[in-house]
Amino acid sequence: xxxxxxxxxxxxxxxxxxxxxxxxxxxxxxxxxxxxxxxxxxxxxxxxxxxxxxxxxxxxxxxxxxxxxxxxxxxxxxxxxxxxxxxxxxxxxxxxxxxxxxxxxxxxxxxxxxxxxxxxxxxxxxxxxxxxxxxxxxxxxxxxxxxxxxxxxxxxxxxxxxxxxxxxxxxxxxxxxxxxxxxxxxxxxxxxxxxxxxxxxxxxxxxxxxxxxxxxxxxxxxxxxxxxxxxxxxxxxxxxxxxxxxxxxxxxxxxxxxxxxxxxxxxxxxxxxxxxxxxxxxxxxxxxxxxxxxxxxxxxxxxxxxxxxxxxxxxxxxxxxxxxxxxxxxxxxxxxxxxxxxxxxxxxxxxxxxxxxxxxxxxxxxxxxxxxxxxxxxxxxxxxxxxxxxxxxxxxxxxxxxxxxxxxxxxxxxxxxxxxxxxxxxxxxxxxxxxxxxxxxxxxxxxxxxxxxxxxxxxx
Numbered sequence: 001x002x003x004x005x006x007x008x009x010x011x012x013x014x015x016x017x018x019x020x021x022x023x024x025x026x027x028x029x030x031x032x033x034x035x036x037x038x039x040x041x042x043x044x045x046x047x048x049x050x051x052x053x054x055x056x057x058x059x060x061x062x063x064x065x066x067x068x069x070x071x072x073x074x075x076x077x078x079x080x081x082x083x084x085x086x087x088x089x090x091x092x093x094x095x096x097x098x099x100x101x102x103x104x105x106x107x108x109x110x111x112x113x114x115x116x117x118x119x120x121x122x123x124x125x126x127x128x129x130x131x132x133x134x135x136x137x138x139x140x141x142x143x144x145x146x147x148x149x150x151x152x153x154x155x156x157x158x159x160x161x162x163x164x165x166x167x168x169x170x171x172x173x174x175x176x177x178x179x180x181x182x183x184x185x186x187x188x189x190x191x192x193x194x195x196x197x198x199x200x201x202x203x204x205x206x207x208x209x210x211x212x213x214x215x216x217x218x219x220x221x222x223x224x225x226x227x228x229x230x231x232x233x234x235x236x237x238x239x240x241x242x243x244x245x246x247x248x249x250x251x252x253x254x255x256x257x258x259x260x261x262x263x264x265x266x267x268x269x270x271x272x273x274x275x276x277x278x279x280x281x282x283x284x285x286x287x288x289x290x291x292x293x294x295x296x297x298x299x300x301x302x303x304x305x306x307x308x309x310x311x312x313x314x315x316x317x318x319x320x321x322x323x324x325x326x327x328x329x330x331x332x333x334x335x336x337x338x339x340x341x342x343x344x345x346x347x348x349x350x351x352x353x354x355x356x357x358x359x360x361x362x363x364x365x366x367x368x369x370x371x372x373x374x375x376x377x378x379x380x381x382x383x384x385x386x387x388x389x390x391x392x393x394x395x396x397x398x399x400x401x402x403x404x405x406x407x408x409x410x411x412x413x414x415x416x417x418x419x420x421x422x423x424x425x426x427x428x429x430x431x432x433x434x435x436x437x438x439x440x441x442x443x444x445x446x447x448x449x450x451x452x453x454x455x456x457x458x459x460x
Contacts, residue, residue, distance in 0.1 A: 012042075012045075012049065013045075013049040013050070013052040013053040013056070014052070014056065014092060014111055014112070014115060015115055015118070016038060016042065016053055017052075017053050017056040017057050017060075017092055018085070018088055018089060018092060018115060019038075020034050020035065020038060020053075020057050021057060021060060021061075021088040021091070021092070022084065022085055022088055024061075024356055024360075025084050025088075027360050030354070030356065030357075031057070031061070031354055031355070031356040032354070035054075035057070038053075047233075050234075055100060056092055056095060056096070056100075058188070058355060059095045059099055059100070060088075060091045060092060060095050061355035061356050061358070061359070062160060062186050062355045063095065063098075063099065063160045063186075064091060064160060064358075064359065065156060065157055065160040065161060065162070066157055066158065066159075066160040067091050067094050067095060067098070067160075068087075068091070069142070069144070069157045070094060070098075070135055070139050070142050071087070071090050071091070071094065071131065071135070073135075073142045074131050074134045074135045074138070075131055077127075083120075083124075085119060085120075086116065086120060086124060086127075086128065089112060089115055089116050089120075089128060090112070090128060090131060090132065092112055092115070093108055093109060093111075093112030093113075093128070093132045094132070094135055094139070096108035096112075097109070097136055098139060105136045108132075108136075109129070109132045109133060109136060112128065112132060113125060113128055113129045113132070116128040116129075144157055144158055145157060145158075147175075151170065151175055152166050152167050152170065155170075155175075155178060155179060155182060159179070159182035159183070159186065160186070160358075161182060161358060162358060162359070162361075164362070164363060165348070165358070165361075166178065166182075168398075169181060172399070177444070180444040181442065181443065181444045183444065184352070184442075184443035184444035184447075185351045185352050185355075185443055185444075187352070188352075189250075189352045189353060189443075190215065190227040190228060190229050191213075191227065191228055191229065191231065191235065191248065192219065192225060192226070192227045192248070192249065192250050192251050192448075193205075193225070193226050193227075193228075193235075193246040193247065193248050193249060194222070194224045194225055194226075194246060194247050194248075194249040194254050194277075194280075194281060195224040195225070195226065195245065195246055196244055196245050196246055196247065196280070196284055196312050196313075197224060197284050198283075198284045198287070198288055198312065198313055198314070199243070199244055199245050199312070199313060200240075200245045202218060202223070202224055202225075202226060205226060205240060205245050205246060206218065206226050208239070208240045208245070209226065209228055209238070209240065212231050212232050212233060212238050212239075213228035213229065213230060213231040213232070214228065214229050214230045215227070215228055215229045215230075216228040219251040219254070219448075220251070220428070220446075220447075221251060221255060221428045221429055221432065221446070221448075222251045222254040222255060222258070222429075223426065224254060224281075225249075225251045225254050226246070227251075235248060242311075244311045244312045244313055247276075247277055247280050247281075247308075247312070248277075249277045249278075249281070250350070250353070250448055250449045251446075251448040251449075252349075252395070252441040252446070252448040252449040252450070252451040253277060253278065253395070253449065253451065254281060255429055255432070255439065255441065255451070255453075256278060256340070256342060256391065256393045256439075256451065256453050257278050257281040257282050257285060257340075258285075258425050258426070258429050259391055259393070259422070259425065259429070259439055259453050259455055260282065260338055260340050260389065260391045260455075261285075261338075261389075261422065261424045261425065262282045262285050262286050262290070262338055263286065263290075263337075264286045264287045264289040264290055265286070265289055265290045266286065266290045266291075266337040266338060267290065267291045267292075267293075267334070267335075267336050267337050268282055268286070268290065268291070268292045268293070268336060268337065268338050268339070268340070269292075269293045269295060269333065269336045269338075269339040269340070269380075269383065270282060270292060270293070270294045270295065270340050270342070271295050271324065271339055271340060271341045271342075271376070271380055272295070272296060272324070272341060272342050272343060272344060272376075273294035273295055273296045273301075273302070273305055273319075274296060274298075274301055274305070274342075275301055275304055275305055275308065276294060276304075276305035276308045276309060276317075278340060278342055279292060279294045279305060279309070279317055280308065280309065280312050280314060282340070283309070283312070283314040283316055283317060284312075284314070286316065288313075288314060288315060288316055289316065290316055291316060291318070292316050292317045292318070293317075293318055293319075293320050293333055293336075294317050294318070294319050294320070295319070295320045295321075295322050295324075295333070296319075296321065296322075297321065297322065297323035297324070297325070298321075299321045302319040302321055305317075305319060306319060320333060324375075324376045324379055324380075325372070325375075327379065328379050328383075333383065334383075335383055335384070335385045335388075336383055336384060336385060336388060337385055337388050337389070338384075338388060338389040338390075338391070339380055339383060339384055339388070339389070339390045339391070340391050340393065341373075341376055341377060341380055341390070341391065341392050341393065342393045342394075343372075343373045343376055343377075343392065343393065343394050344369065344372065344373075345369050345373065345394035345395060345396045345401050346361050346365065346366050346369050346394075346396045346398060346401060347361070347395055347396065348361060348366075348396050348397065348398055348450070349394070349395040349396045349397050349441075349443075349449050349450025349451055349452070350395045350449045350450065352443055352449065353449070366398060366400050366401070367400065369396075369400075369401055370400045370401055370404060370405055373392075373394065373401060373405045374405055374408050374409060377390070377392060377405070377409045377413075378409075378412065378413075381409075381413050381415075381416065381458075384416075384458045385458070386458055386459075386460050387457065387458060387459070387460075388457070388458050389419075389455060389456070389457055389458075390416065390455075390456040390457075390458065391453060391454070391455050391456070392405065392406070392409075392453065392454050392456065393451065393452065393453040394451070394452050394453075395449055395450065395451055396450065396451075396452060397440065397442060397450040397451075397452060401452070402438070402440075402452040403438075406418070406438075406454055409456075415458055415459055415460060416456040416457065416458055416459070417456065417457055417459055418436065418437040418454055418455065418456060418457075419437055419455045419456070419457050420435065420436065420437040421433070421437070422437075422455055432446070437454055437455065438452065438453070438454055439451070439452065439453040439454070440452055
């Protein structure tokens with residue numbers, strides 16, 4: 001008789017979701033990292049269970065503030081006094097019967113109570129059971145702060161964002177645009193990929209993807225991008241992925257390589273290469289001709305980047321492990337025609353895909369990111385050849401990481417100027433560049449991640 005692997009039991013999806021949410025409490029790991037570990041631990045998980053796992057984890061993280069408001073309404077124990085494991089258990093239960101229509105309330109409550117039994121004392125289990133049943137009956141009648149009387153609190157709770165961030169956005173964008181931005185971030189985005197033009201065309205790739213996915217559409221601004229939904233198998237299992245026809249990359253990130261405008265035969269430095277999304281794009285724009293140095297402090301990422309380049313058929317990339325938090329003595333890597341600094345940042349522009357960042361970022365961390373970005377630019381600027389290009393990019397729309405960084409850099413480095421009107425890019429991409437030469441994208445305006453980029457040129 002065939003016995004199903006316990007890793008495939010449907011009920012385990014909720015328990016694994018609880019493990020993932022608990023792992024994020026320390027703030028030491030990102031959601032991507034935790035989910036990757038989970039995937040390796042449960043490789044045989046059924047598609048429906050994996051879908052439920054992702055729906056719960058991402059849903060709880062998107063709507064945590066609003067869910068907590070409801071929990072607080074029905075709980076006699078203050079939120080900050082509830083054990084984090086119990087609080088995450090309650091969040092999972094409430095999320096299911098509030099946001100997942102296909103799951104009956106009774107099933108959401110019963111499975112959540114069973115989860116609580118696996119680690120909590122009997123009186124805690126009774127507390128979880130009572131709160132969930134009361135909330136299931138009355139959550140629709142819970143009062144919320146008034147937009148007229150307290151717009152910051154209303155949007156913070158109603159849209160589920162930290163209050164400090166809502167206050168910041170209202171001051172910068174105004175109330176109506178902040179509300180639109182929150183709604184866009186809380187909408188589940190499509191999967192967006194970039195065609196590897198070294199191996200195929202966007203038209204051929206789109207045709208191939210129609211077998212495995214729904215709503216296959218070309219992106220608006222990037223000439224290589226495609227978006228789609230509901231793939232039948234994980235992206236890594238799609239035939240065209242295995243053949244190296246594409247990389248997963250949001251449209252906004254694709255535009256950064258176009259802004260860099262690398263040319264065949266040039267020497268390029270991808271200074272914070274990570275797993276090589278932009279590295280691969282740069283190589284294909286150079287038609288696999290030239291030299292690209294992919295630099296990152298994480299040697300494990302660089303090893304994976306090398307494997308990724310092999311999958312894509314790219315032969316022009318060499319890796320260089322280096323931590324830009326340390327001063328670079330001399331010019332050990334040589335000089336470059338173009339340098340891309342896709343800098344570590346707050347990640348507040350990619351909250352659609354990384355909702356955990358909402359709860360891990362703070363004002364102090366935002367200031368730290370800004371200081372680090374300026375430092376990285378200082379270190380890299382001497383490596384740019386005369387008349388060479390230095391592109392600064394961040395997946396953030398926050399002024400501290402955008403305008404402020406640019407102003408400090410230009411004041412410290414008079415040999416660099418901004419290219420205000422880069423003629424090499426397409427008219428569609430140029431429409432996203434303002435009079436100052438800043439490329440900006442927003443989820444609620446352009447239906448892509450929030451990015452900022454600027455192109456510096458060394459004048460001599």
